[in-house]
Amino acid sequence: MHDLSIAALAAGLREKRFSSRELTAHFFERIERLDPALNSCITIDHDAALVVADAADRRLAAGDGGPLTGIPILHKDILLTKGLRTSCGSRMLDNFVPPFDATVVERLAAAGTVMLGKANMDEFAMGSSNETSYYGPVRNPWETTRVPGGSSGGSAAAVAARLCTAATGTDTGGSIRQPAALCGITGIKPTYGRCSRYGMIAFASSLDQAGVLARSAADAALLLQAMAGFDARDSTSAEAPVPDYAATLEDDIAGLRIGLPKEYFGEGLDTGVETSVRAALAELEKQGATLVDISLPNAPLSVPVYYVVAPAECSSNLARFDGVRYGHRCEAPADLADLYKRSRAEGFGPEVKRRIMIGTYALSAGYYDAYYLKAQQLRQLIAGDFRRAFQDVDVIMGPTTPTTAFALGAKTDDPVAMYLNDIYTIATNLAGLPGLSVPVAAVNGLPVGLQMIGDYFAEGRLLNVAHQLQQATDWHWALPPEFG
Amino acid sequence: MIRRANAMDLDSTDVAKIAHLAQLQVADTDLDAYAADLSNILHLVEQMNAVDTAGVEPMAHPLHMAQRLRADAVTETDQREAFQSVAPATEDGLYLVPKVIE
Numbered sequence: 001m002h003d004l005s006i007a008a009l010a011a012g013l014r015e016k017r018f019s020s021r022e023l024t025a026h027f028f029e030r031i032e033r034l035d036p037a038l039n040s041c042i043t044i045d046h047d048a049a050l051v052v053a054d055a056a057d058r059r060l061a062a063g064d065g066g067p068l069t070g071i072p073i074l075h076k077d078i079l080l081t082k083g084l085r086t087s088c089g090s091r092m093l094d095n096f097v098p099p100f101d102a103t104v105v106e107r108l109a110a111a112g113t114v115m116l117g118k119a120n121m122d123e124f125a126m127g128s129s130n131e132t133s134y135y136g137p138v139r140n141p142w143e144t145t146r147v148p149g150g151s152s153g154g155s156a157a158a159v160a161a162r163l164c165t166a167a168t169g170t171d172t173g174g175s176i177r178q179p180a181a182l183c184g185i186t187g188i189k190p191t192y193g194r195c196s197r198y199g200m201i202a203f204a205s206s207l208d209q210a211g212v213l214a215r216s217a218a219d220a221a222l223l224l225q226a227m228a229g230f231d232a233r234d235s236t237s238a239e240a241p242v243p244d245y246a247a248t249l250e251d252d253i254a255g256l257r258i259g260l261p262k263e264y265f266g267e268g269l270d271t272g273v274e275t276s277v278r279a280a281l282a283e284l285e286k287q288g289a290t291l292v293d294i295s296l297p298n299a300p301l302s303v304p305v306y307y308v309v310a311p312a313e314c315s316s317n318l319a320r321f322d323g324v325r326y327g328h329r330c331e332a333p334a335d336l337a338d339l340y341k342r343s344r345a346e347g348f349g350p351e352v353k354r355r356i357m358i359g360t361y362a363l364s365a366g367y368y369d370a371y372y373l374k375a376q377q378l379r380q381l382i383a384g385d386f387r388r389a390f391q392d393v394d395v396i397m398g399p400t401t402p403t404t405a406f407a408l409g410a411k412t413d414d415p416v417a418m419y420l421n422d423i424y425t426i427a428t429n430l431a432g433l434p435g436l437s438v439p440v441a442a443v444n445g446l447p448v449g450l451q452m453i454g455d456y457f458a459e460g461r462l463l464n465v466a467h468q469l470q471q472a473t474d475w476h477w478a479l480p481p482e483f484g
Numbered sequence: 485m486i487r488r489a490n491a492m493d494l495d496s497t498d499v500a501k502i503a504h505l506a507q508l509q510v511a512d513t514d515l516d517a518y519a520a521d522l523s524n525i526l527h528l529v530e531q532m533n534a535v536d537t538a539g540v541e542p543m544a545h546p547l548h549m550a551q552r553l554r555a556d557a558v559t560e561t562d563q564r565e566a567f568q569s570v571a572p573a574t575e576d577g578l579y580l581v582p583k584v585i586e
Contacts, residue, residue: 099566192546206545235552236545304531315506322507324579329572335582337507345509353508357499357518358525360506374532376542381535383543416524432546456547 001026002162003479006071006219009165013060013070020053020060020070024114027072031116031163034483038139040148040158042077043085044117052114059112067222067246069112074167076155077118078125079105079210080199084115088201089123089133089151092327092347102199103234104168104210104227111226119167120154123349124318125175125203127151128421131412132351139408140183141480142446146405149179149421155213156183160447161483166214166223170200172207173306174400174425177437180213181400181449184439186466186476187213188220191457192432193238195224196231204313205236207306207429216476217438217466221245224459240457248460249467254288256465257393261296264398264424264451272443277399280440280450283472284465292393296385301378302427303419308362308375309430314352315359321347354415383431390455395465399424400437400449428453436462439475447478493523 001009001023012018028046035041049072056070080086080098087093101109109115122132130138130153138153140146141161148157152169156179159167169176171189180187188211195210202208210227214220225245231237258281265274281291323329323343330346333339348356362371389396401421411418428435433456437449450469454462470476494502496515499522503510510518564577573580 096570099563099570193549232552232554236547236549238547238549298535301532301535304529307525307529308532319507323572324581325567326570326572333582336584339582340507341509344507348508353510354518354521354525356506356508357502357522358529361494361502361522361526362529364502364505371529373542374537375529376544377537377540378532378535380540380543381537383546414524415521416528419525419528430546 002030005216006165006222007067009071010067010069014065020056020114021050023070024049024053024072024116027116027164034161035163037144038141038157038161039136040120040138040154040161040163041074042087042089042118042120042135042154045084045115048084049114049116056112056114066112068108068226070114071112071165072114072116073108073223074116074119074155074158074164075105076121076152076167076169078121078170078201079168080201081105081115081118084118086118086201087134089121089135090347090349090352091134092321094134094328096326098199100199103196103231105199107226108168108223116164119152119158122151122153124201124352125151125170125172126314126351126355128174128178128418129411130154130179131408132349134349137408140405141483142184142405145407146446147182147408149182149405151175152213153179156180156185156187159183159185159213159215161480166212166219168210169213170208170210171429172204172310173429174422176211176213177400177425177435177449177451178422180437181439182405182447184442184447184478185213185215186217186220186436186438187211188224188436188459188462189428189434190224190228190459191238191434193236194434194457194459195227196234196237198231198233202317204310205317206313207310216470217436217463218249221249221463238457243460245460245463248464251464252288253284253465253468256284256289256395257292258284258289259292259294259389259393259396261294261299261396261398263296263299268402268423269399270403270443273399273401273403273448276441276443276448277450280469281397284469287468287472294389294393294396296389296427298378298381298385299427302382302430303423305375305378305382305430306426307358307419308371309379311355311359312362312372313359315356315363318352318356351415379430382427386431386433395461396453398451400451404443404446404448424451432456434459434462436466438466438469439478441475442478494519494526
């Protein structure tokens with residue numbers, strides 16, 4: 001059952017070949033047996049999931065189930081789940097049981113999904129390897145000595161190892177696409193504002209966006225359909241209507257113009273990764289797409305710009321963790337300053353502290369213009385590069401990451417080397433554009449991701465193109481050998 | 485203003501000041517390591533100076549949108565008990581902190 005598409009599982013449920021309770025129990029059995037080697041889940045909600053599965057079975061029996069009724073998923077532990085501990089991968093929130101649900105959690109529940117539990121992640125979504133989690137690193141199912149990517153590393157590893165059908169993730173600088181690439185699955189980060197940020201623990205509010213990690217574009221389309229749309233509780237939620245993503249999956253891509261930015265195929269790109277990406281592009285050409293060389297001249301500056309914008313917003317957002325209203329509180333504080341400083345020092349790990357301090361510094365008196373204002377101006381230039389490019393092409397493509405998954409521990413002592421993993425994904429967040437990663441041919445048994453970047457609100461087009469590629473190829477159904 | 489010894493490097497004194505502004509306790513023995521890490525990050529960030537941005541309008545947000553306003557009506561119910569149930573220390577509906585005024 002774990003290797004059937006969501007559509008096939010939904011058909012099986014409708015036709016009573018198996019129940020949601022059996023399907024849910026099947027995934028719990030896999031989690032119990034296989035997750036000790038991966039550490040992809042922080043919290044499992046066995047009893048509640050079976051209650052929801054039984055309710056789904058009753059709806060299915062009454063004939064009123066939808067495409068996601070009874071389908072088991074995981075949520076990234078950054079999304080608030082009412083009554084179920086939401087840690088954000090941090091000691092700070094190790095004891096935090098939210099009093100309400102995030103909008104995307106609420107919508108996926110309303111669509112009938114069964115939440116198995118909460119997926120591991122880098123602490124407060126700050127990381128590209130899932131090694132900053134308070135709950136320990138996640139391992140890549142393709143080779144367990146390697147990282148799964150981050151920050152949605154638990155979601156990616158769990159989907160790749162078939163411990164769930166799909167999972168939610170969030171993407172601030174690549175945190176859905178990069179782990180999707182390193183784990184050989186499909187991940188979509190929608191346009192900024194497409195999915196509500198309500199109840200999603202804030203890291204960098206002008207960049208954060210929730211999305212989906214799934215085995216295929218068709219599966220991802222089903223979840224995104226349920227999650228997307230306006231929410232009055234998020235002040236930056238987009239009011240644009242949500243199209244029917246499934247309806248355009250089968251559209252012919254003949255005539256599609258694909259832009260290849262020369263900045264994404266240059267120095268630093270692993271030759272094996274490049275060969276795999278170009279083979280996938282050739283497949284799209286066979287289907288009638290045209291490849292066009294383009295340039296995004298300011299894109300190489302996206303990592304420096306991001307490491308001002310994201311820490312600045314993080315230092316402000318994480319000021320709320322003060323040991324007073326929720327989260328970790330130090331023992332026996334001497335006074336208020338000691339309460340704040342010690343609660344935060346004990347609650348946050350080193351990477352979160354580094355980013356808070358960089359942001360605090362960049363925003364401090366005398367440095368605002370040199371750092372934050374400068375970064376915002378460059379952000380405008382980076383977004384402008386994309387605007388110009390989309391006058392000529394429909395979709396922009398390139399590698400999702402410069403290399404395949406690296407070894408655990410290889411970059412933990414060098415924050416800057418870690419940051420450069422997101423060199424191809426960050427510009428998309430700065431511009432607010434949607435991006436998707438699909439698995440293409442592996443290199444030495446390790447997955448490679450092809451990144452597709454679309455114009456604003458063109459998620460339907462990205463899912464369509466990815467689906468067409470996946471109709472002609474079967475890279476996305478490859479299973480990690482030890483997790484079949 | 486945080487003083488810097490030279491263009492891009494922070495020293496342990498700078499880090500101590502930043503940590504104070506950020507309300508983070510950092511052990512004296514960790515200051516040098518943070519100074520090195522933060523300096524490396526600032527070296528990366530200062531690549532921004534390669535591009536002249538004079539006259540470029542800063543972009544604070546990806547979507548050109550105005551702040552939405554809602555009708556001035558009560559939409560939230562009182563959930564004090566639920567919200568305070570996750571607080572480390574409360575009493576009579578109030579959050580407890582160490583004594584601030586002697």
